[in-house]
Amino acid sequence: MRASRIVSTVALSMCVAGLVGGCAGGDGSGDAVRSVPRTAQARDDLLKSAQNELVRRCLTDREVEAPAPVTTSAAPQPAGGQRQFPYGIDDPAWAAEHGFGITAGSTGQGGPATPKLDRKAAAEQQRLSDALFGTGRRELSTRTATGLLVKANSDGCLAQAQRVLYGDQAAWFRTDVTVNNLAAAAHQRVTRDPAYRAALADWSRCIAPVHKATDPAELRSAWQRGAHDLDARRAAALQRRYAVAEARCVRRTGLAGTGVRLERWYTAELRAQYADQLDDHRRLREHGLRYAVQHGL
Template sequence: MRASRFVSTVALSMCVVAMGGCAEGAGGNDAGESRPVPRSTRAQDDLLKSAESALVRRCLTERKVALPPAQRGSANRTGTGSGTAQDQGAARQRQFPYGIDDPAWAAEHGFGSAAATGGGPDRGDGARDAPQAQPTQQAQPTQQAQQQAGQAPASKRQAAERQQRLADALFGIGRRELSTRTATGLVVTANSDGCLAEAQRVLYGDQARWFRAEVAVNNLEAAAHHRVTRDAAYRAALARWARCVAPVQKAEDPGELRNAWQRRARDLEPRQATGLQRRYAVAEARCVRSTDLAGTGARLEKRHAADVRAEYADLVADHRRMRERGLRHAVRHGL
């Protein structure tokens, strides 16, 4: 498998804007002294994203590549709007990595965010979607898309060309020089000649080392989850869950239960489909609770997470050292 980046104007805008800001900060106080490195992990993450954003924008300017207008509405949407709507969204997106274990929640929300996709982080079947690999490869346009582009108005063709130039400048072109494999077997590749790579080189000192360490660290949680679902203790709990839910719907795991609902829902009216979804979700939750499937998964994950971190200790330590370097560079140069 290879991670891919699909190029769109919004995605490219948000790639830079969502890194943590658009402008380069002064970074110093009235005496000209550098501000201290933030102490909290979240603040450090924000600083690194802001620094990457500033360096990427500087690189694009030097290459005479223009960014699209910032999607301010999208960028500022977080933290605004109705609190009730936010609470409802958070409730529907609640994650249950080893099956829904809250019957009351299931009765209200069904499968939640997993219902629309047939899975996701909370599918509960032990097969989370692709690990958090750093997407690096641009999707190549199909022949049909190219033909359509040739028939499009000049303004659309020009916009597509500008978008492609931006993608090339951001992520690089040609053969992807960097490659690494995650603990779950996903192969991730990247170019080393784009502005994102250049920003990482400036911040962390060695972009290739940062790439390997970042991909590894971002996939530790997925690796632990992957091991849990192959653990004999978890498989035994899952077998008990399957027997429990069988009177409602035969399924080997919660992911298969969602798939069964989707197949049946195609021939139902929306209200009937919603009712069936909630029925299945409640059955899942009651059986998860009675068999302790989620509790078993959570306990095993702690053990496997420790094992994974121990196996990748060198990369984790390398990642920490490069983060510290990046933070120092960011405050020293007012990024």
């Protein structure tokens, strides 16, 4: 799917990575005793593997080869585990050890440049993108709960794989886009809620003696600017200083707790609002799981 050429490029990298990573392919021989997995993670893995295999077969039929992905991102890399703090770091001890969780020296400024493709490589990448996502007018469209309009073609290998796997590609596109954006919609509603805005204003006043910032994201940007000309050791020290200050103020003002409480409320509200789409999404997933098992994907 692609809401724009930029979205297509990101999706292309993810799809290629999945294809190169290996697929549980086969014609089902020796797989007669397989059944639909019970755990959510195993079900997700099966659907991804099945879709990748169907995409790979489609690309082969169209005589398009998926090249090995090349990681060229210059974005800051996470450090210190996979902890997420959607409403500000609320653990001063963690902040003292890991800062914002960004690897020392990776400030998001500069970094390795994306290599420029030569004409032949660019043409091959475009051919792969066209085969995966389709060409021409994007026939499918839906609007997410955050207001984003997402469009997709129905003639690419990804669409074909979804049509085979789920039985109805248009319905899968609409429900999958909707369901996968509900968390973002809940977060958006939290950040606009008056109670959260009040807690955020308290946090801003609390952090002002260390650095003036209206929210934790602005504090990270301030660190990136300040660390730009520092060596790795001093940049890391500045990161920890800012992160500890953020965490102490988050604790003092209850910012994260307010965010989490409101997120639970808005998530329930959204799930009620989009109950029909959620039911359709579950039904299509069940269809895909049964198809994957029956056809040895």
